[in-house]
Amino acid sequence: xxxxxxxxxxxxxxxxxxxxxxxxxxxxxxxxxxxxxxxxxxxxxxxxxxxxxxxxxxxxxxxxxxxxxxxxxxxxxxxxxxxxxxxxxxxxxxxxxxxxxxxxxxxxxxxxxxxxxxxxxxxxxxxxxxxxxxxxxxxxxxxxxxxxxxxxxxxxxxxxxxxxxxxxxxxxxxxxxxxxxxxxxxxxxxxxxxxxxxxxxxxxxxxxxxxxxxxxxxxxxxxxxxxxxxxxxxxxxxxxxxxxxxxxxxxxxxxxxxxxxxxxxxxxxxxxxxxxxxxxxxxxxxxxxxxxxxxxxxxxxxxxxxxxxxxxxxxxxxxxxxxxxxxxxxxxxxxxxxxxxxxxxxxxxxxxxxxxxxxxxxxxxxxxxxxxxxxxxxxxxxxxxxxxxxxxxxxxxxxxxxxxxxxxxxxxxxxxxxxxxxxxxxxxxxxxxxxxxxxxxxxxxxxxxxxxxxxxxxxxxxxxxxxxxxxxxxxxxxxxxxxxxxxxxxxxxxxxxxxxxxxxxxxxxxxxxxxxxxxxxxxxxxxxxxxxxxxxxxxxxxxxxxxxxxxxxxxxxxxxxxxxxxxxxxxxxxxxxxxxxxxxxxxxxxxxxxxxxxxxxxxxxxxxxxxxxxxxxxxxxxxxxxxxxxxxxxxxxxxxxxxxxxxxxxxxxxxxxxxxxxxxxxxxxxxxxxxxxxxxxxxxxxxxxxxxxxxxxxxxxxxxxxxxxxxxxxxxxxxxxxxxxxxxxxxxxxxxxxxxxxxxxxxxxxxxxxxxxxxxxxxxxx
Numbered sequence: 001x002x003x004x005x006x007x008x009x010x011x012x013x014x015x016x017x018x019x020x021x022x023x024x025x026x027x028x029x030x031x032x033x034x035x036x037x038x039x040x041x042x043x044x045x046x047x048x049x050x051x052x053x054x055x056x057x058x059x060x061x062x063x064x065x066x067x068x069x070x071x072x073x074x075x076x077x078x079x080x081x082x083x084x085x086x087x088x089x090x091x092x093x094x095x096x097x098x099x100x101x102x103x104x105x106x107x108x109x110x111x112x113x114x115x116x117x118x119x120x121x122x123x124x125x126x127x128x129x130x131x132x133x134x135x136x137x138x139x140x141x142x143x144x145x146x147x148x149x150x151x152x153x154x155x156x157x158x159x160x161x162x163x164x165x166x167x168x169x170x171x172x173x174x175x176x177x178x179x180x181x182x183x184x185x186x187x188x189x190x191x192x193x194x195x196x197x198x199x200x201x202x203x204x205x206x207x208x209x210x211x212x213x214x215x216x217x218x219x220x221x222x223x224x225x226x227x228x229x230x231x232x233x234x235x236x237x238x239x240x241x242x243x244x245x246x247x248x249x250x251x252x253x254x255x256x257x258x259x260x261x262x263x264x265x266x267x268x269x270x271x272x273x274x275x276x277x278x279x280x281x282x283x284x285x286x287x288x289x290x291x292x293x294x295x296x297x298x299x300x301x302x303x304x305x306x307x308x309x310x311x312x313x314x315x316x317x318x319x320x321x322x323x324x325x326x327x328x329x330x331x332x333x334x335x336x337x338x339x340x341x342x343x344x345x346x347x348x349x350x351x352x353x354x355x356x357x358x359x360x361x362x363x364x365x366x367x368x369x370x371x372x373x374x375x376x377x378x379x380x381x382x383x384x385x386x387x388x389x390x391x392x393x394x395x396x397x398x399x400x401x402x403x404x405x406x407x408x409x410x411x412x413x414x415x416x417x418x419x420x421x422x423x424x425x426x427x428x429x430x431x432x433x434x435x436x437x438x439x440x441x442x443x444x445x446x447x448x449x450x451x452x453x454x455x456x457x458x459x460x461x462x463x464x465x466x467x468x469x470x471x472x473x474x475x476x477x478x479x480x481x482x483x484x485x486x487x488x489x490x491x492x493x494x495x496x497x498x499x500x501x502x503x504x505x506x507x508x509x510x511x512x513x514x515x516x517x518x519x520x521x522x523x524x525x526x527x528x529x530x531x532x533x534x535x536x537x538x539x540x541x542x543x544x545x546x547x548x549x550x551x552x553x554x555x556x557x558x559x560x561x562x563x564x565x566x567x568x569x570x571x572x573x574x575x576x577x578x579x580x581x582x583x584x585x586x587x588x589x590x591x592x593x594x595x596x597x598x599x600x601x602x603x604x605x606x607x608x609x610x611x612x613x614x615x616x617x618x619x620x621x622x623x624x625x626x627x628x629x630x631x632x633x634x635x636x637x638x639x640x641x642x643x644x645x646x647x648x649x650x651x652x653x654x655x656x657x658x659x660x661x662x663x664x665x666x667x668x669x670x671x672x673x674x675x676x677x678x679x680x681x682x683x684x685x686x687x688x689x690x691x692x693x694x695x696x697x698x699x700x701x702x703x704x705x706x707x708x709x710x711x712x713x714x715x716x717x718x719x720x721x722x723x724x725x726x727x728x729x730x731x732x733x734x735x736x737x738x739x740x741x742x743x744x745x746x747x748x749x750x751x752x753x754x755x756x757x758x759x760x761x762x763x764x765x766x
Contacts (some may be wrong), residue, residue: 011042018055031124038133052081056088066140072102092456097139122350146704149447151219152440159196168200209434223446228375238436239358240266242392249425249755251276252323258325272676279311286531287558296536301674326354334546336372347387351415354390361393377603386413402440453610457595465545465593466514473507490548494567545593553587564650585709607734633743656734664727670719673700690760697724699763705751
């Protein structure tokens with residue numbers, strides 16, 4: 001339901017009328033129909049429901065409802081159905097106006113709990129439809145005025161003001177595109193609203209991203225409240241830039257920064273740009289190659305001192321006190337730290353803690369993640385003697401902002417960076433011509449999480465993920481009971497039901513327990529399912545919405561089984577059916593249950609996994625199972641079946657030792673010959689050359705080498721590649737050999753250029 005104003009679509013008015021007498025020939029029924037007609041005359045679209053269940057379904061499925069008119073005498077069982085509708089509304093939306101349709105004689109009997117949640121009464125048989133309609137129209141207008149957050153509201157308002165502009169951008173609200181055929185096609189594809197909101201910094205009504213004024217500054221203060229920060233910054237070119245801003249504002253040349261080796265490449269870039277000396281904190285790894293947390297014992301003050309002392313790059317530094325620490329939370333695979341514990345441990349060594357939460361912006365809004373995100377708890381309780389804490393969040397990843405939208409959140413503690421000082425670095429990375437739609441989408445992402453809406457949306461995601469996980473676990477158990485195979489989820493095998501004290505198989509646990517009790521997801525010391533050994537109890541939790549499907553092939557104690565199915569074969573099969581996964585490792589496939597997931601969407605995934613099993617067992621010809629593979633690489637895969645492909649790939653992985661070598665390569669720290677910035681200077685000055693893997697032994701790399709997955713730097717700029725028979729080169733050679741054997745399944749390794757199947761890496765010449 002949209003209306004068009006000046007060519008720009010606007011959300012129209014919509015009300016939900018809940019009354020079980022609407023179709024009846026009673027005085028109340030006739031009054032309800034008259035009111036509905038009156039609202040229609042006022043251009044208010046009216047949805048109707050005759051039962052509490054119907055109303056609740058509409059409330060859950062239609063967020064465009066801007067007013068609810070609810071019969072207080074709904075149903076025949078007292079006022080319980082009406083109270084259930086009120087609860088359902090307020091569970092999702094704390095502000096939408098609710099009018100109770102009631103008789104004056106019963107108004108005094110409405111419980112105080114309900115009175116506190118509704119906005120007004122309607123006396124259907126006493127007031128005129130015109131009078132009631134006017135009150136409803138006014139309530140909707142007031143609600144609509146409060147729905148839009150600061151910056152988006154100002155942007156939407158300004159875009160409706162028709163003025164001649166003599167400033168940038170040159171398309172002037174889109175009219176410039178209308179002067180050529182291709183421009184008109186572009187205009188019609190995106191629509192006028194986008195171009196009317198693509199404005200210049202010259203538009204003072206919207207404020208400035210650079211000096212955080214006007215509606216943009218108000219929006220940042222609003223986001224800080226919503227996300228629990230002391231202050232928040234909009235960033236319009238991704239969390240990669242957010243990470244660079246923080247590190248460059250915090251660390252300067254030849255100062256020590258502690259860096260999670262499981263870091264995004266933007267942390268590497270930030271080390272290079274700032275000139276910092278990285279000392280790496282190495283995370284754990286399990287039998288599947290899934291990256292775990294940095295063990296708590298590696299974050300103690302003594303362990304940090306030892307890591308700095310053993311780093312060759314710190315030799316000769318007068319100041320060996322780390323200035324900054326960056327930790328990835330949650331990990332790509334969904335492992336979340338107890339941040340309060342990390343603060344306690346790392347806070348003994350460093351004043352500034354920086355959590356890269358690019359994939360984790362929703363955590364504050366559901367109690368299952370309590371204390372496991374950077375902005376945990378009440379910001380007013382963050383004392384000046386605690387570390388200063390930064391968080392970066394990609395609001396476009398698992399919230400609802402546009403691509404490149406990001407937030408920086410800050411809580412000031414020890415050695416804070418004042419806003420004015422921090423903003424100098426911010427302005428180095430910000431454009432004087434930011435995309436206002438990106439800023440507005442950040443604003444909207446915050447507004448969607450504000451109040452009960454955030455809890456409702458995140459809980460629904462968790463519920464869907466739990467339902468999917470339990471279905472896969474149940475199917476795995478059923479097939480296993482018949483001696484057959486099926487996929488499984490990487491998750492606890494059993495769950496303790498705290499109410500009864502019983503230990504239940506995961507698929508038999510109450511879904512609401514799994515969706516609400518974080519203890520169901522905590523990594524317990526020595527539990528075989530997670531594979532991270534004697535981890536500190538409570539230190540790490542698996543995020544329910546990040547679901548890793550495990551394919552057969554890895555033994556519970558580690559090592560390969562006699563038969564296996566490489567995950568990349570499954571991913572290719574799914575891709576041929578229009579299902580695109582987030583990440584694929586040797587034997588795991590990652591799926592993200594964001595707030596856009598529906599039962600139909602994951603139901604299709606379950607069906608596709610069942611189809612794969614059927615077609616694998618039948619060895620369906622590849623030209624039917626994965627047609628594009630045979631079309632593009634017919635000479636390699638002609639005549640093969642799906643099982644043939646999986647068996648051949650698994651045999652190659654076993655022969656080349658890819659899984660074993662990956663574990664060995666990532667379990668060591670290569671020797672750093674120079675800092676990242678020194679290596680980069682060699683690159684800029686042209687004192688580098690590309691060499692093959694056969695020539696790489698003992699050489700110092702000029703750029704990072706990062707295999708995806710897992711996305712962790714194998715080599716950082718300035719590090720030595722090690723001996724020819726060492727684990728680093730052994731792993732890269734195994735990947736190179738595998739890629740040559742299986743065209744269409746090549747690995748994506750940043751920092752490696754492939755020419756005719758040969759890996760080449762930039763190294764220093766002298």
